[in-house]
Structure formats: structure tokens, C-alpha cells
Amino acid sequence: xxxxxxxxxxxxxxxxxxxxNDNSGPKTIPSWTSFNGYVLLHELVNHYNVQFTIDEAMDxxxxxxxxxxxxxxxxxxxx
Amino acid sequence: MIKEYPLSEYLNKFxxxxxxxxxxxxxxxxxxxxxxxxxxxxxxxxxEKKIYCDTYTGGYNQFSQEILNLKxxxxxxxxxxxxxILDLRSVLGDLFFFPYSYTEKEKKELINSKLNExxxxxxxxxxxxxxxxxxxxxxxxxxxxxxxxxxxSNFNLKDMVLYMNKKLQEFxxxxxxxxxxxxxAFVSKFGEKNVFNYxxxxxxxxxxxxDYIPYFANELIPYIIAQxxxxxxxxxxxxxxxxxGGTVGEDGFDGIKLGPQLPGNTYLEFQKxxxxxxxxxxxxxxxSKNNFNDAIQVINEHPNMILRKEDFSSIMINWxxxxxxxxxxxxxxxxxxxxxxxxxxxxxxxxxxxPEFSMFEITDEDSKRSxxxxxxxxxxxFEISTPNLEDLLRNLSLELTIKKSNNFTNPRxxxxxxxxxxxxxxxxxxxxxxxxxxxxxxxxxxxxxxxxDKFGDHGITGxxxxxxxxSSEWFLDTFLLSCRIIGRxxxxxxxxxxxxxxxxxxxxxxxxxxxxxxxNTPIQDFLPNCGFKQINNFWEYDLNNAFNMPDFIKIExx
Numbered sequence: 001x002x003x004x005x006x007x008x009x010x011x012x013x014x015x016x017x018x019x020x021n022d023n024s025g026p027k028t029i030p031s032w033t034s035f036n037g038y039v040l041l042h043e044l045v046n047h048y049n050v051q052f053t054i055d056e057a058m059d060x061x062x063x064x065x066x067x068x069x070x071x072x073x074x075x076x077x078x079x
Numbered sequence: 080m081i082k083e084y085p086l087s088e089y090l091n092k093f094x095x096x097x098x099x100x101x102x103x104x105x106x107x108x109x110x111x112x113x114x115x116x117x118x119x120x121x122x123x124x125x126x127e128k129k130i131y132c133d134t135y136t137g138g139y140n141q142f143s144q145e146i147l148n149l150k151x152x153x154x155x156x157x158x159x160x161x162x163x164i165l166d167l168r169s170v171l172g173d174l175f176f177f178p179y180s181y182t183e184k185e186k187k188e189l190i191n192s193k194l195n196e197x198x199x200x201x202x203x204x205x206x207x208x209x210x211x212x213x214x215x216x217x218x219x220x221x222x223x224x225x226x227x228x229x230x231x232s233n234f235n236l237k238d239m240v241l242y243m244n245k246k247l248q249e250f251x252x253x254x255x256x257x258x259x260x261x262x263x264a265f266v267s268k269f270g271e272k273n274v275f276n277y278x279x280x281x282x283x284x285x286x287x288x289x290d291y292i293p294y295f296a297n298e299l300i301p302y303i304i305a306q307x308x309x310x311x312x313x314x315x316x317x318x319x320x321x322x323x324g325g326t327v328g329e330d331g332f333d334g335i336k337l338g339p340q341l342p343g344n345t346y347l348e349f350q351k352x353x354x355x356x357x358x359x360x361x362x363x364x365x366x367s368k369n370n371f372n373d374a375i376q377v378i379n380e381h382p383n384m385i386l387r388k389e390d391f392s393s394i395m396i397n398w399x400x401x402x403x404x405x406x407x408x409x410x411x412x413x414x415x416x417x418x419x420x421x422x423x424x425x426x427x428x429x430x431x432x433x434p435e436f437s438m439f440e441i442t443d444e445d446s447k448r449s450x451x452x453x454x455x456x457x458x459x460x461f462e463i464s465t466p467n468l469e470d471l472l473r474n475l476s477l478e479l480t481i482k483k484s485n486n487f488t489n490p491r492x493x494x495x496x497x498x499x500x501x502x503x504x505x506x507x508x509x510x511x512x513x514x515x516x517x518x519x520x521x522x523x524x525x526x527x528x529x530x531x532d533k534f535g536d537h538g539i540t541g542x543x544x545x546x547x548x549x550s551s552e553w554f555l556d557t558f559l560l561s562c563r564i565i566g567r568x569x570x571x572x573x574x575x576x577x578x579x580x581x582x583x584x585x586x587x588x589x590x591x592x593x594x595x596x597x598x599n600t601p602i603q604d605f606l607p608n609c610g611f612k613q614i615n616n617f618w619e620y621d622l623n624n625a626f627n628m629p630d631f632i633k634i635e636x637x
Contacts, residue, residue: 011087011091012087012090014090014091014094034283035113035115035116035283038282038283038285038289039086039087039090039116039289042085042086042087042289042290043085043087046085046290054278054281054282057278057282
């Protein structure tokens with residue numbers, strides 16, 4: 001479900017929770033600018049206490065990419 | 080140090096801002112790197128202080144182009160305050176990475192040429208806008224390719240940064256509209272590794288980490304407060320657990336904590352900081368629920384007290400309600416409650432976080448303020464012993480000196496115009512730049528008045544601005560007196576000067592206006608009392624009429 005991750009994305013992108021799904025990204029959310037995308041990664045780093053590599057940061061096109069990277073860093077998203 | 084919220088909190092709060100505050104200002108941000116999120120954070124922080132600010136953020140590293148193009152969005156926005164935020168990499172270019180490939184002479188020449196270019200751009204901006212400009216200085220990077228040998232090198236990177244910062248300071252020091260933000264101190268305070276990280280830098284040329292944007296915004300707020308002229312004037316202090324540890328009523332004179340040992344040393348440090356603020360013109364007062372004799376004995380006699388009775392301009396030590404005491408203090412000092420900050424507890428780490436006392440310049444009047452309030456106390460005692468008003472005024476030996484606006488008087492004129500609420504005819508707010516423009520305008524007269532009496536010098540406490548309408552009419556656009564000299568008929572002395580000047584220039588009518596505000600009732604009868612007649616929306620004084628000038632005021636004209 002990844003409720004917390006969706007909440008963070010909704011807060012940063014200033015959209016409602018119901019608009020978020022695994023395919024959400026810069027193509028589906030107009031407020032997902034490159035700067036807001038960076039603010040989102042920054043927020044995830046602080047919240048999940050992980051460090052993304054520059055390759056990982058550059059690779060994000062939708063939420064499923066973020067979930068994949070977080071899982072690779074050992075984060076359990078089954079909340 | 081106050082822990083900040085993450086940037087995302089400010090970006091969210093920004094959407095819900097209510098911009099209904101009366102203090103309004105336009106702020107522009109120009110920079111050589113990415114500063115997204117800064118303007119939103121500053122707006123939220125301003126809103127928390129009841130300041131409504133519109134912001135403009137220039138294009139990425141486009142500051143030169145925007146400044147040099149008078150048709151750019153920057154000039155169209157018409158900022159009151161502009162922050163120009165530059166970083167060392169952008170300014171130095173290759174010299175940043177290869178400082179040791181150049182001789183000292185070459186390095187200095189290169190730096191001077193880059194700084195001169197920057198100064199020309201800045202000078203162009205201040206000449207062509209009404210904005211004050213705040214320029215960041217540069218932080219000294221801890222890394223050097225020379226490693227430990229760098230400290231053996233002449234004019235190493237650190238030396239270069241020191242040299243550049245000194246040049247910036249020298250450039251700004253005599254300019255009324257240019258100020259330096261000490262970015263080097265900001266980075267020292269929070270740590271280079273925290274403020275700058277390479278991931279941010281490579282990802283989006285972000286040279287202030289997103290977590291530190293709110294801290295950086297905090298440091299910019301004092302400039303906004305100073306630009307608006309809404310800085311606080313007075314600190315009101317409790318005594319127990321504020322100026323000393325413990326309660327004097329229970330712990331006794333010898334039992335309170337105030338001395339070189341912990342926790343007494345925290346109170347000692349706090350008092351020293353307060354004394355420094357008092358010396359730069361912030362008024363100190365006491366509002367404490369206590370037995371007067373117990374508390375005043377500590378203030379007068381405790382060997383470790385830094386602040387003594389004469390440091391406080393108003394002392395309320397009693398068992399009354401603290402709120403009513405606060406009203407009395409405001410009344411006694413003739414200032415509004417919104418000019419007061421009250422300290423009750425927790426003295427450690429607070430004074431340095433207060434932007435509310437920020438001023439661009441400390442005037443002579445500021446530095447002497449406490450002395451002036453002490454003289455005011457003596458005057459009050461004198462007033463009580465002289466019950467007849469005319470006798471009192473006659474015995475005060477009032478001296479009024481009319482001065483023209485110039486580089487020396489302009490900072491104080493601007494300060495009075497921005498801060499005076501009560502005896503202010505129109506409450507028009509003009510910035511220092513406006514005053515400078517008026518001074519250079521042959522159709523406008525800007526003057527001020529310095530007042531002295533037998534007890535001391537009140538400093539410059541009156542301001543007037545006259546606009547010449549035509550060959551027979553002048554318009555009294557601004558007329559104000561500081562609250563500390565109201566009730567001495569000084570206003571008639573100043574008006575008498577204006578009338579005489581008008582006559583000398585063949586003027587027949589002086590027009591004016593009373594613009595009512597919540598606070599300026601003390602001046603509402605000034606125009607009719609001085610012989611002005613109301614005609615439609617204006618008040619007019621016919622110069623054929625004789626003016627009754629009080630004979631107890633001696634006037635000098637400089």
C-alpha cells in the first residue's frame with residue numbers, strides 16, 4: 001500500500017492522496033517539477049534515513065521507481 | 080538554537096498564506112545558483128511576523144542581465160529590498176579551482192577586476208531603482224588542493240576570500256543603499272558540511288542545502304524588518320529566573336543564582352548581552368511581581384549584577400497584574416505595546432535569535448536613547464514640581480535647531496518617518512532613498528529639528544517635508560515629532576520657521592492635510608490650533624495672518 005510514501009508525495013506535490021498511485025510521476029502530476037522532485041527525494045532521505053545515489057535520483061520517473069530504490073536500501077514499505 | 084522545520088513545511092504553508100497585513104514590502108532575490116524555495120520560506124516567515132511581502136526570484140544566474148536591462152521583470156517588480164546571493168565558485172571561475180597556478184599579483188588583479196565588474200553592476204542597480212540591496216559575502220572553503228601546505232602559501236584561497244570580503248565591506252560602508260550579508264558567518268554558524276553538499280550541487284547547482292534554506296531565510300528577516308522600519312524599541316524584563324536564577328523573595332539576596340558558576344553564569348551572560356543592546360539604543364524596563372525593596376536591593380547592591388537601576392528606563396516592581404504594568408510602561412515611555420518585547424524566563428540562547436531589533440544603521444539618537452530616557456525621568460520630577468504649564472515650558476530653556484537634510488541627518492529623518500505614529504500629520508512612510516531623492520529635488524524641502532532643554536539633548540526629533548506646488552503655494556506633505564518631545568510646543572517653533580521661509584519665498588498659502596490613523600489623534604488639532612482653515616479636504620494657512628510663536632523657544636537655523 002505504501003501509505004506513508006504516498007502521503008509524502010501528496011504533501012510535496014500539493015495534490016490529494018487519492019490522486020497518487022505507483023504510476024504517478026512528472027508526466028501525470030504537473031507540480032512534479034525537477035525542483036519538487038528533488039525536494040521529494042530530500043524528504044525521503046530524511047524520513048527513511050537512506051542515501052540515494054545520483055544514478056538512483058536521476059532514474060526516478062514514477063513512484064514505482066522510488067519504491068524499488070527504497071526497497072534496495074532495505075526500507076519496508078508494507079505499512 | 081531554534082530547530083527549524085524542513086523546507087517542505089514552508090512550501091506547504093506558503094499555499095495557505097493570508098496576506099492581509101498592513102506592513103507590505105516587495106522583495107527580490109537574485110542569485111548565481113539555484114535558490115528555489117527561498118522566496119516561499121521568506122514569505123511564510125514574514126507572514127508569521129505580520130508582514131505581507133511579495134517576492135520576485137530572478138532567473139538562474141541571470142542577475143547581471145536582469146540588473147543591466149531596465150525593462151527586465153526585476154525593475155517591473157519594483158522591489159523595496161533586493162538580495163543578491165552569490166557564491167565563490169561562480170565569481171572566481173577557474174581561480175577557485177586553481178588558485179596556486181597564479182602569482183599573488185595575478186590573483187589580486189583578477190579578483191579586483193571581477194569585483195569591479197560586480198560593483199559596477201550593483202552601482203547601476205542602486206542608481207536605477209529605489210531598492211536597498213543586500214549582497215552576500217563569500218565563505219571560505221575548508222578544502223585546499225595544497226592540503227596542509229596551503230597555510231604556508233602566500234595569498235592562499237582563505238586569504239583571497241578574506242581579501243574579497245574586506246573589499247565588499249569597503250565598497251558598501253559609505254553607501255546608503257548597499258548592505259553586506261555575512262554569509263561567511265552563516266556558514267561558520269551552521270557548518271560548511273551541512274550548508275553545502277556535493278549531491279545538491281551536482282544535482283541542481285543548489286549551494287545551500289534544502290534543510291538550511293529555512294535557517295538562511297531566518298537570517299534575511301532582520302533586513303526586511305529594518306527596511307520596513309518596524310523594529311522593536313524596548314525589552315521589558317521579569318526579574319526572578321530572568322535576570323537572576325531563583326526567586327529573591329524566597330531565596331533571599333544571598334541565595335539567588337547570579338555569578339561566575341553555573342547556573343549563575345547564564346544570567347550574567349544574559350545581562351551582558353542586554354547591556355550591549357541598551358548601549359546601542361534599545362530601551363530596557365522591568366515588569367516583575369515582587370516586593371519592591373527585595374528586588375531593588377539586588378539591582379542596586381548585588382556584587383554580580385551587570386544591569387543597575389540607571390540602565391532601566393521604567394521600573395514596575397509590584398504585585399499588580401503584569402498586563403496592566405505593561406500598559407503603564409508603554410505609557411510612561413510613550414511607545415506602543417507593539418514596540419515592546421517581554422522576556423519572562425529561559426534567558427539562554429535567546430537574544431541572538433531576535434531579529435526584531437534590526438536596524439540598517441545605529442544613529443546617534445539610538446546610542447543615546449537610554450541617557451535621554453534617564454534625562455526624561457529628571458524632567459518628569461521637574462514637571463511635578465512645576466504645576467503651571469507655561470512656567471514649566473519657560474523654565475525648560477528649550478532650544479530648537481532647524482537642520483537641512485544631508486548625509487548626516489538623512490538616516491535619522493528616514494528612521495523618524497518610518498517609525499513615528501502619534502504626532503504625525505499624514506503618516507506617509509518614505510524610505511532613505513525617497514528622502515535622498517527629495518533632498519536632490521529643488522521643488523521639495525526636507526528639514527528636521529533638533530531639540531535641547533536644560534536637562535539634555537533630545538537629538539533630532541522633528542521632521543518636515545514641503546512640496547512646492549507653484550509660485551504662491553506650498554504643501555506641507557509631512558510633519559511629525561517624536562513622542563518624547565510632545566507637549567512642549569516645539570511644533571509651533573518648527574511651523575514658525577516654515578512660515579518665515581515661505582514668506583521669504585513670496586508664498587501666500589501653505590496647504591496641508593490631516594490623515595487620520597488609529598494612532599495619530601495627538602496631532603488632530605494641530606492645524607486648526609495654528610490658524611489653518613479647512614477648505615474642502617485640505618487645511619490652508621494664509622500667510623497674511625500673524626503667527627503666534629511661543630517666546631520661550633529659542634530657534635537656531637543651521
